[in-house]
Amino acid sequence: MPVVIQQAKHVSGTNITSPKGFKAVGIHCGLKHKKYDLAVLLSEVPASVAGVFTTNAIQAAPLIVTKEAVQNGKMQAVIINSGNANACTGKQGMLDALTMQEKTAEKFGLETKLVGVASTGVIGEKLKMEPLLKGIEQLDPVDSLEGSIQFSQAILTTDTVMKNTVYRMEVDGKEVMIAGTAKGSGMIEPNMATMLGFITTDAEIDSVHLQDALQKVTDVTFNSITVDGDTSTNDMVLVLANGMAGNSSLTPSHPDWDVFLQTMHAVAQDLAKMIASDGEGATKxxxxxxxxxxxxxxxxxxxxxxxxxxxxxxxxxxxxxxxxxxxxxxxxxxxxxxxxxxxxxxxxxxxxxxxxxxxxxxxxxxxxxxxxxxxxxxxxxxxxxxxxxxxxxxxxxxxxxxxxxxx
The missing domain is CATH 3.10.20.340 (ArgJ beta chain, C-terminal domain)
Known part of the structure; x- marks a missing residue:
């Protein structure tokens, strides 16, 4: 059913870094011929994290690495490449995904376990690690619309448009924002499908409750879209909540819990509909x-x-x-x-x-x-x-x- 939010507002002209404390950027490192192909999302502080992942029994190396990182309950950065899925690439693929995680952690002075990894593109081809690692060293994330646009462009494959949405609400009288960006155009038959989704919020919330919220909204948004019935090997939705809005921690008993849940639902539904409408070759x-x-x-x-x-x-x-x-x-x-x-x-x-x-x-x-x-x-x-x-x-x-x- 359509989402009705009494205390939240869709905000135009904003982006994945609109919530306090987030930065992003995308660059061209050489995995693709010309287009942006490497991106990073960074929080100023370790954030609570939640994730949902493909149900395909064949799972790509970066997805396995990220699932393990999510188990820690905290994440501060996500490194993403397009142009190569690093899927079905054996032991070398796993080593490459771990190297992406380690080098990103070194670049930004983080613990390795605080870095998530995502890849999208062609299955069965090994990553070109030399340009990718050089690219990681060149990443300079910023809190700006330009950096967010570059980030959104760098995660695309056969997409024809970027997919972004932001909502603002109040929790404990403090402004809280939830922003999302995604890619996905073909092989869309979630749970999850060839899609990457990244949601940021400056709300304070424990990872356990964040995971519960994400699972609830995923079932009626991302898991309710289909383009071609194919389920891919890589893809995921991650939510990072860094608490920089300064609200008291959200739980199901918090008076603003329903508002938070409905707002996350709205963000996920916007992204899901954008993915469905941008199906490969789609006109409707x-x-x-x-x-x-x-x-x-x-x-x-x-x-x-x-x-x-x-x-x-x-x-x-x-x-x-x-x-x-x-x-x-x-x-x-x-x-x-x-x-x-x-x-x-x-x-x-x-x-x-x-x-x-x-x-x-x-x-x-x-x-x-x-x-x-x-x-x-x-x-x-x-x-x-x-x-x-x-x-x-x-x-x-x-x-x-x-x-x-x-x-």
């Missing part, structure tokens, strides 16, 4: 909202099945109001449904009611399907479960992009 964002399921979990399962259906995605691309593909996806979702209780609406046009087809204007719906955002509503009349998922259409360009990704 598809949003599927399900009501009346037995449970929220079943509603999300149905929504994600519909938005992930190749036939639904191609129908939306072709502006074809073929609701049969939608109801078929509902049926094979694995959730409990009663065919006689299903209703479907595309935009504001009802096409199915109580399991029966409804006469509608093809011309009117064609005009709606030409819009850049298409919303599909499914009612089940089985219970009170609600869920929402996002995806994109499937286009000729998707095939072209992925047919020549390495070349």
């Amino acid at each position: 964002l598809i949003e599927v909202e399900v009501n009346g399921a037995l449970t929220d979990l079943e509603a999300r399962k149905i929504a994600k099945t519909v938005v992930g259906s190749p036939l639904v995605k191609t129908a939306v691309f072709g502006c074809d109001a073929n609701w049969g593909r939608i109801i078929a996806a509902v049926g094979y979702s694995g959730a409990s449904v009663d065919p006689a209780g299903i209703s479907i609406k595309i935009g504001q046009t009802v096409v199915v009611e109580d399991g029966e087809p409804v006469i509608f204007s093809e011309e009117q719906l064609l005009l709606y399907l030409k819009q850049p955002e298409v919303k599909i509503f499914v009612g089940l009349n089985k219970g009170s479960g609600q869920g929402i998922a996002w995806g994109c259409d499937l286009t000729y360009d998707y095939v072209q992009i992925n047919a020549s990704y390495r070349t």
Whole structure:
């Protein structure tokens, strides 16, 4: 469902370093031909950290290194490269990820265990460590819009746009900010998929409660998007909370806990929708909202099945109001449904009611399907479960992009 925040405000013109005490930068070190390919995010002080990671059984070396670092509960820097995933690279890949961690720690005078590592790009090729290590020495993170833009650009692969969002709220009467940036365009079928997400906040919160908050919002945001059904080897979302806003520590019993949770939800949902709408070759964002399921979990399962259906995605691309593909996806979702209780609406046009087809204007719906955002509503009349998922259409360009990704 749409996020409603009573005490938080979206802030335009701000960035990943807007929360107090964070700096960032991105540079070109030589992993890519010309574009930025190395970035660092740095907190002035050790920050509480939380992370969620891919469920693929094949996990890249940097992800393994970062998962271990997150277990310590504190992180102060994250080093990220694009252009090479350092995945399926054996013992050398693990040594390279550890070297990235160690050299970043040395560069900024940190304990090694306080550094996270992330990589994205081609799988199965060893990192070019010489230019990468030289690049680490050149990193000079700053608290500025320019540094944040460079950071956002340096983590991209096949993305066509940067993905950034920031919200402001009050905790204990003090201003607290939560900012996020992400990359992701293809192989998006989280839990987690080929995406990197970095969220910063100056709120004071213990890592245990931060992890709980991140897990809650991940289930209904990042884990509710799909581009192509593929789950990658690398990707993660990390949240760093450095406490520099000066609030009393947030816990579930804190009076402002719900505001914090809703605000983090808004940040994650913004990033998730940006990733879905920037799917490789995509021309439209598809949003599927399900009501009346037995449970929220079943509603999300149905929504994600519909938005992930190749036939639904191609129908939306072709502006074809073929609701049969939608109801078929509902049926094979694995959730409990009663065919006689299903209703479907595309935009504001009802096409199915109580399991029966409804006469509608093809011309009117064609005009709606030409819009850049298409919303599909499914009612089940089985219970009170609600869920929402996002995806994109499937286009000729998707095939072209992925047919020549390495070349």
